[in-house]
Amino acid sequence: MKDSEVIRPCIRTKPNWTISMIPLTVVVALMLSFSARVCQGQEYSLLIKNGHVIDPKNHIDGVMDVAVADGKIAMVAPNIDASQAKKVVDATGFYVTPGLINIHTHVFVGSKANTFADGVSSVSPDDFTFRSGVTTVVDAGTSGWRNFPQFKKQVIETSKTRILAFLNIFGSGMIGAPAEQDTNNMSEQMALATIKKYPDIIVGTCIGHYSGSSWTPFDAAERTAKMADRPLFVECHLPELSLQDQLNHMRPGDIMTHAYEDIKERMPVVDEQGKLRPFVLKAKQRGILFDVGHGGAGFWFSQAIPAFKQGLAPNSFGTDLHRFSMNAGMKNMLNVMSKYLTMGMSLNDIILRASWLSAQSIKRPDLGNLSKGSVADIAVLSIQQGNFGFVDAGNNKITGNRKLQTEMTVRAGRIVWDLNGISAKLYTMQ
């Protein structure tokens, strides 16, 4: 879109003498010392210049340069010297933000029919992440202690996206009924042991898809989360447990997803008169976190718009990415974020929730920021102007004139998405 790249060769200027005038050894020595000096000076592998940096954790909201070295953020400052970088990307007119975090996905993809765990109802993370600015996804309980190792081997270790997980309290995760209903398939002990074995990947526990009226699984998930000092993530499909009771059973820091759902099996947060239920607001004030969890049925403007106006903005934009949401109103994380842009949330507020608040909600303060020394997960976003429509789970749309687009995504210092080639060289005839 713009003149893309300035590559600084190690030796930029030719010495202004002819070689014949000087002994060869001197030339070699000079060149070596010169190149060594300049190359040493190139301490950054990547420099993103002139973008509008939004880094809510560090209260940065202005035009800055972002320098990357060794896969980490080396510096965020105005006017960093371009000659210090091997690759320079001009991000003028774009927003530069921490790599986005999608805390609600189903990515334990496999080849089994009609199932999420190891099945075709989940999706491959890399197919969706980088093209929407996402560098970290959290899988929401698709696996349990029995099949987490398989998930890790099959997907987590083979993906470029950083994949974290809420561990389902049911041992086989979302393998489908009846295993998801069988309380004998639960083991707090094994779940806790699994979390302790993979503390860098498992960020909490998950309860969902349980149709019984017993509180045993819910409370087991809650207890396990508490023991592990991690949040509980409450998924959908708990028809016999009322919303109010669920919220009462949760601790501050626990996450209620599908916040703006309007389906029969769970009371919606906004009542028939369009009023946000007071107990929901109280739960929020008590520290319960509300995630969008858009999915195929989890996001309705008739809930989200009044809830937003009455003080229940989402803490995170989990998309509930899976096979049945990907091609419907959800589409991808930026589309969900753009819905809130259209509903009137400020861009800063949106980035805050998609990065730093999401990181804190999963107790990973190392993520979702551009602090010096942090892993260099970066999104370069543009705001498209035009006439756009955004569709909810009820197939109703709102219209707006702004939409977020991913121009470039950097994961651990590597460019993993570049929509318009802003990091590439121009083609020239040879």
Next chain:
Amino acid sequence: MRFKCDIIRRKYLFAACFLAIIGLGSLHRLNAQQVDLLLKGGHVIDPKNGIDSQKDVAITDGKISAVSDNIPASSAKRVVDVTGLYVTPGIIDMHAHVFYGTDTDSYLANGLHGVQPDAFSFRSGVTTIVDAGSSGWRNFRQFKKQTIDHSQTRILAFLNIVGTGMYGRYEEQDVTDMNPVMTAYMIKRLYPDILVGIKAAHYWGTFTQVDSAVAAGKLADVPVIVDFGEHHPPNSIRDLFMVHLRPGDIFTHTFSSGPRNRESIVDDVTGVVKPFVFEAQKRGIVFDVGHGGGAFSWVQAVPAIEQGFRPTTISTDLHTESMNAGMKDMSNVMSKFLALGLPLQEVILRSTWNPAQVIHRPDLGTLSVGSVADVTVFNLQKGDFGFVDVKRKTLKGHEKLVAELTVRAGRVVWDLNGISTPLYTKPDTYR
């Protein structure tokens, strides 16, 4: 009308309702409302039928029921205003790898490098994907059961001449597993509706594999698609085109520039398209794009297009190494050809009717009345865009195709901006 009728049905017998409607003189309108979905006001490009103008497209029972001027909106249950947009046959991506699976030792046969088709197809306007030889006769049934039967995208396939498909480079060298009889048998007798041809690829020898594939192609009466050139020094593509392949057979990765064991169609030194390439096209050899992660370079494509060469078919070679690189998706690859100077009509032709003919599926890639209603609605975005090749070089362009709406067998399966959905209004009960 349907709503009114429903209410009446609840109160009276069906016959009473029917008579009442007749009494109201509405029978004509009910009958007329036989169109399920009407795409109104778009610019239709249907190369097979020579249509390139503003027309309405009517869909009934999953099929195209009419393409003409001014089909009345009252005749349709659902009307989508597509004014300012282009309406084309559903796009065919003739080269992709979608035999996704979990065998971590495998490359593209039940392996992690294939992708889930529905994750990429509809959002880029594609309704038919042809898998390019990820499976062979030994594992095609698994591919079908695992992927094809569970995808909304229409999946067709070239069967690899190697029995184990693209399991890995080593298995792909096994000449004893290149069995024309078994390959042809599976195509012709078992799955003639899915298997459209035979793939030869990744072979380190000379012409043995291609000749095997062509032998199978003759037995099954289907085309062969060739990913050619992993022999050092390079095998002659002139011999491939003029001696080994038949008219109708396909050369993919047309604009590949290297690696060194692969001969290119444009002379690397002079930048001139080799004369035998045009002769091969005259002979009936099909040239497919097959962009991929390593097979599309501006140094080949720019001079070739400038010198009048045209690929027969545009395709992605979609897999995990191409999806997030310069390739991205089918509509991005199509847009590259706009950036290269091809008119939109030619780009659509090479992504619809041409591939349909190449794979002997003239039922696809058209908007003929009676055809399955696979339809794509594109927005031709104007702006400053960059398109990256496999050598990480950017070519600028000012137009980009974006899939607004995709219809598969009459069902809306992608709607970027909700043009087929109603506006949200506050529920009546809200204060």
